[in-house]
Amino acid sequence: MSIQDAREATMLGRRTDGTPVRRPLSPHLQVYDMMQMSSAISITHRATGIIWTGGAAVMVWWLVAAASGPEAFDRVQWFLGSFLGIIMLMGLTAAAWFHTLSGLRHLVWDAGHGYDIPTMYKSGHAVLIGTAVLTALTWLALLLSW
Template sequence: MSTMQDNREATMIGRRSDGTPVKRPLSPHLQVYDMMQMTSALSISHRISGVVWTAGVVVMVWWLVAAASGAAAFGQVQWFLGSFLGILLLMGVTAAAWYHTLAGIRHLAWDYGWGYDIPTTYRTGRAVLIGTAVLTVLTWLALLLSW
């Protein structure tokens, strides 16, 4: 008869390098974190923007493959990307790319050891959000003016 109270306990059992058994702690889950706290929200947003950025790269590969496939395939992709939904998709990918880039620079600063104090963390978080908005608008203004 098993003495386990919870099925998750099976994943908590491990061994040290000398072979003695050890009980590992369960990691905290989303319920532990305050989602309205700027650091948590920006961290989660950074991960989400990475996924959106990856989806944007897939769309770019679709566009390139269509361009190599011929005029008919390229015309269909161009039609979709020129539609209202396509432009919204491209704007979202642009915002995700800028956000992910700026948040990545912020993380590099942390890796260097700068910006861990709370006022600097909040200041750089606001700078990432404002920078994302400004750079996304500037990118689309440049696109529309050059079109």
């Protein structure tokens, strides 16, 4: 086994019979079928985490504008109420609920439960259906209070 860089060196180990083994790195983005329940939800969890960080930046904009005064605040409210703003907020709501539900699934795994394939598929479907339902409910509440 040849070592290509410093990171590679930390991946070299030996099996109990002494033969060398290269431990797996983070999932390769091209060689696997990424549309399986396992990998698709895993990569979407990361993607929605990144998207939600953008959403957190919007929250900062909203808070800072409120503290700056009515003019700055009206600008944010105008943008968030515009067509583009509403599409963005709908995407953010879906990303937030997905990341929340998928995160709960991760916490259950961390506690040592739900690792078998049938349960993994069931909880995966639950995350997808739950995201759709909770996103719809959030926007229903929003429209009713508008």
